[in-house]
Amino acid sequence: MKKIVIIAVALALTSCKKESAEPFGTPTTTNSATEAKTETAATPEALGKELFETKGACIACHKVDTKLIGPSLQDIAKTYKEKNGxxxxxxxxxxxxIIDPSQYDIxxxxxxxxxxxxxEELKGLEAYIYSNLK
Ligand code: HEC
Structure with a gap:
């Protein structure tokens, strides 16, 4: 008799769970998507690269190895290392x-x-810039 009660309760619980779990299914998916995004920026350098190319929009003026509007990342990394910036x-x-004060306004x-x-984000940008050191 006891056994039957336990099974009945267990069944009731599992069926309840199923029903209530489904309406909440969508937000859970969104959550795991944002989690996956943070995971791709696992290192400071990866975070910095992402910021440099997206939120920071630094890429519009700074290229890795050639001067565009701003100095190249290699130049920045080299000078900052030499001058302990x-x-x-x-x-x-x-x-x-310390690189081009005449263009500082831009x-x-x-x-x-x-x-x-x-x-953390600024440290990421720093790590990314230094990762271009040749
Ligand atoms: C509109 C163009 C433009 C954008 C966008 C831009 N920069 Fe610059 N950046 C410049 C110019 C021009 C210089 C040269 C002037 C100077 O040295 O301060 C410069 C210089 C620098 C320097 C060297 C500073 C020094 O000591 O002289 C660093 C570091 C730097 N930028 C980082 C960044 C980062 C990080 C971003 C994105 C958040 C960014 N820049 C976005 C134009 C830009």
Whole structure:
């Protein structure tokens, strides 16, 4: 008798679960999609690359190995390494330009974007820029 009660309760529970699980199925899918996106930016460098090309729009003026509107990433990485510069501080507008101060006004317009970024995002940009060091 006891057994039958237990089975009945178990059945009732599982059937309940099934019904209530389905309406919530859609948001769960959205969640796992955003999770997958963060996973692709697993390293600071990967996060930086993504920001550089999307949210930061830095790619519009900076190329990896040739000067466009701004200096190339290789130039930036090389100069910052040699002069022991602080890229994160520069992007927070806390450090002066050391590469091309005459063109600084053009770069300055981007601080609205970079100053709104988290420390982690700025560190990512720094890691990505340094990853282009030749
Ligand atoms: C509208 C064009 C433009 C965009 C977009 C742009 N930059 Fe620049 N950037 C420049 C120019 C021009 C310079 C050269 C002036 C200078 O050295 O400050 C520069 C210089 C720099 C420097 C060297 C600073 C120094 O010490 O002289 C860094 C680092 C940099 N940019 C990073 C970035 C990052 C990161 C982004 C994206 C968030 C970005 N830039 C977006 C034009 C741009």
């Amino acid at each position: 602080d890229l994160v501080a520069f992007l927070k507008e806390e450090a002066k330009p 770069m300055k317009a981007n601080f609205a974007i970079t100053k709104a970024m988290s420390e």
